Amino acid sequence: MPKSAQPRELPARLLTDPEMIDACRVRDFSRVFRLVKKQAGIYPSMIARLCDLTPSRVGEVIAGERRLQHMDVVERIADGLRIPGHMLGLARRTWETPSSLTVTEREPAAESPALLPEQHKPVDLPGSDVDSILALTSATDPSPSTLKALRASIEDYWRRDDQHGGETLRPAVVGQLRYVVGLLGESRSRTLKNDLCGVAAELARLTGWTHFDARQYNQARAYFTQALQLAKEVDDRPFMANVLACMSLQATYQDKPTDALAFVQAAQDAARADNGGTARVHSMLAMREAFAHASLGSRAATHAAISEAHRQFEQIRSDDADPTWVSYFDEPKLIVDTGIAHGQLGEAAAAEPLIADAMRRELGTNQRGRAFHAFWLARTQLQLGKLDQACHTATAALEHASAVASERLAGHLREFYGQLTPYRGESATAAFEARLREVLPA
Structure with a gap:
């Protein structure tokens, strides 16, 4: 980004202006851009450069002739104008961390550019306009x-x-x-x-x-x-079921169990619309339904969904035309998910042997999955009063967790670590915390 187009902080009075807050909340960028121009002196041409938009597009937005809705564009506006993520319904942006908490490289002195080592000079890549031009020379249709x-x-x-x-x-x-x-x-x-x-x-x-x-x-x-x-464009009902299942799982993490149940039920309807769907797909969806019911605390409904998941799994045949995206849902996955559903209900005694058995069967290189399951097992062991076992299991999980960049996984680690608070004086806890500092240093 050229020096003239470097992002700068918006005035605090603008970020706290009720009109600006409301405009960001509803993503009315016509108002946002006008307020930025009026109160921060950032004109449309500069807005275009900061947000990687064309000046004509910015002009159309200000005139109310175009709305900006694509997520990547919203993110560029947040980053380009330094609008905090929460104001636009986004996650916290990386630049929002105070500079005092980050380590940054100093810029080389302007009067001695020759002192910059050759290997540290930034690589000069072609711009997006060059990519667009070169795309014109590609084959008419993908082969x-x-x-x-x-x-x-x-x-x-x-x-x-x-x-x-x-x-x-x-x-x-x-x-x-x-x-x-x-x-x-x-x-x-x-x-x-x-x-x-x-x-x-x-x-x-x-x-x-x-x-x-x-x-x-x-x-x-x-x-x-x-x-x-996109899946609806080609009437791919099974894939729509797959996406809805993902959205259901996300809703359970957001503590929105009613949304989770609505999404998974819509997924089941979509799967049934595709000539009934395959048994493996229905088994996976029944387990997602069990998660939603467990989040709601509905014991009977959770157990019924678990039973349905196992009944469907028993119907799987070797010649079923399963979509590739459901191939991960094998017997160990069914068993571990069953244990997790029991664990969500607080049924630790039922959950522990199931999760432990599934982990013994797990193969492959899914580091994140192994870490997730290990933390779930550690939690159930802790609920059963097995502190030494729980810390041993969680220590093993650290090896997998250290290889994966996953904030979801980090959340499970933080949750387990918090549950150890009453046992801080125990030797097993101390050993786990020592290993934690070695594997995941602050």
Whole structure:
């Protein structure tokens, strides 16, 4: 960003102005831009540079001829104008952390640029306008191999998300999503458009998932909604069920159990609309329903949903045409989710052996899943008064947790750590805390 377009803090009087607060709340950027111009002296041309928008687009917004709703644009405006995330319904922005709490590199003195080592000079990348020009020279239609490569990259993204978390993947995933959505905007055959819609829906769900795992719930919901819209374009009911199941799980984390139940019931309706759906899909959705009922504290409904999940799982046949996105839901996953549902109800005695059994069966490289399950097991052991076992289990979970960037996972760690407060003087707790400081230093 050129020096003339560096972000600057908006005046406190503007950020506390009731009109500005209301305009941000409803994302009325026509009012926001006018207020920024009037009270901060930031004119439309500068707004355009700060927010990576065209001057004509900013002018149309101010004139009320265009509304800005896409999440990536809202985020650019928040970051470009330094509007705190909560005012626009976003997660806390990285720049909101006070500078006194961050370590930053000093800028080299202006009079001695030659002292900057060659390897520290920023790489000069082409701008987005160059990318747009070069895109004109690409093939008219993506080839079957291009679509195959896109799907293969999505599978790889999911594997890497399981292993390390999605924070570093997100820029690449969003870039591919924009690329595919751009292809959809051009005139193409119906078959190719359907294929591209399917790929875009998968990328939007993955993007939503990475935001959800980072506990950035507003962004996650926006991308999940985009995935639903894309899947609806091609009437892919099973995939709509998949996205709704993700939204149901997010709602349980947001402590919105009624929303969670509504989403999963809509998912079940969508799955049934697809020639009845497969048994594995219905089993997974029944477990999500169990989570929602458990969050509501409905014991009988939770047990009924668990029973349905197991009944459906027993109906699975080797020749079922399961969607690829549900292949993760195997027997160990069914068992561990059953244990977690019991744990949500406070039924630790029923939960502990189930989670422990599933963890013994788990294979693969899903570091985040192993850590999640270990923390759930530790929590149930602690509820049963097994302090030594709980701390031993949680210590093992740290090894997996340290390899994954996941704010959701960090939340489970913080919750377990808080539950140890009454046992701070015990040797098992002290040993766990010592290992915690080694593996996850402050």
